[in-house]
Amino acid sequence: MDLAEICRVMGRRWYVLVPGLLLTAVLTAGAYLAVPVAYQSQSTVMLLNSQKATVAFDGNPFLSTQTSLTGMADSLARNLNSDASIADLRHQGASGTSAAKIADNAQGPLMWLTVTGTDQAAVLKSDKLFTAYAKKRLEEFQVQQAVADQAMIRMTTIVPPQNPVAQTKTRLEYLVLAALAGLVVSMVATFYVEARLRKPGGRRAAGHPAGHSAGPGSPASEGSEGVAAHQPEPAGPDPAADSAGAAELAGRAAAARAARAARTAPRWSSDGESADPDGADQDPEPAAAPPEARRDPTATTESDAHRFV
Numbered sequence: 001m002d003l004a005e006i007c008r009v010m011g012r013r014w015y016v017l018v019p020g021l022l023l024t025a026v027l028t029a030g031a032y033l034a035v036p037v038a039y040q041s042q043s044t045v046m047l048l049n050s051q052k053a054t055v056a057f058d059g060n061p062f063l064s065t066q067t068s069l070t071g072m073a074d075s076l077a078r079n080l081n082s083d084a085s086i087a088d089l090r091h092q093g094a095s096g097t098s099a100a101k102i103a104d105n106a107q108g109p110l111m112w113l114t115v116t117g118t119d120q121a122a123v124l125k126s127d128k129l130f131t132a133y134a135k136k137r138l139e140e141f142q143v144q145q146a147v148a149d150q151a152m153i154r155m156t157t158i159v160p161p162q163n164p165v166a167q168t169k170t171r172l173e174y175l176v177l178a179a180l181a182g183l184v185v186s187m188v189a190t191f192y193v194e195a196r197l198r199k200p201g202g203r204r205a206a207g208h209p210a211g212h213s214a215g216p217g218s219p220a221s222e223g224s225e226g227v228a229a230h231q232p233e234p235a236g237p238d239p240a241a242d243s244a245g246a247a248e249l250a251g252r253a254a255a256a257r258a259a260r261a262a263r264t265a266p267r268w269s270s271d272g273e274s275a276d277p278d279g280a281d282q283d284p285e286p287a288a289a290p291p292e293a294r295r296d297p298t299a300t301t302e303s304d305a306h307r308f309v
Helices: 003-012 014-034 067-080 083-091 120-144 169-197 219-230 239-262 302-308
Strands: 038-048 097-102 110-117 154-159 165-167
Touching (some): 003 014, 003 169, 014 169, 038 067, 038 120, 067 097, 067 110, 083 120, 110 120
Antiparallel strands (some): 038 110, 038 154
């Protein structure tokens, strides 16, 4: 089936395709309203070495980066993503979904603190709370281990919480999915109705070109149905008529045989020959004359005497 045939089918079955497209539009609009726009705010923090460890670098923490700081950043991120930390953030008034991870392609102990939600102002507020909470949790870890103040790992903010940015990817995916699903269902329904209404064997009504089958309501279809309805059905064999005809033929044959049997051979024919062209059996001797016909040839009848008078 080529593109032209598909277009013709869609044109013939518009009463199926149009409602399907309308339902698709309604479904897409519903998905647009049901899936809100998500906003995301992100901050970047960095773990710094302790004041005691930076003495050799004149107190510059950025010159004293150790591998242990990256391990501490990974441990802190796992703690911030725990259920206990999320519940603590909710108690402090944060909303949305928070996530902490080591920054991608980072060359040092850098962390991303991200908050996602549907309220733009609430997302920014929650990200600020999340950044402060991460610094607080780092200090609590070291206090629990009784680390001296001069040896504690510090945290600094590299990128403060940014203004929330709309995340349209998820919403767009839902809209495209709804539109494609509605379009596919509409096309399947259209071709299903076309297949159901098409005549068996793919034969099309007379007078219609290829690709334009006569529908059930078309004039050609109504005319063909009317002609088919008024055509008389061929009569079947009648057993009574057949038996009557056979009896008539048998009677004629019997009459013909009786006539041939009653026929006598002519006088000039030789003995034993039959004048019947069909070869019917003849009597070898002529039948005896009746008594009334037997008389003396010399006897004179009353009529003969009258002739002589």
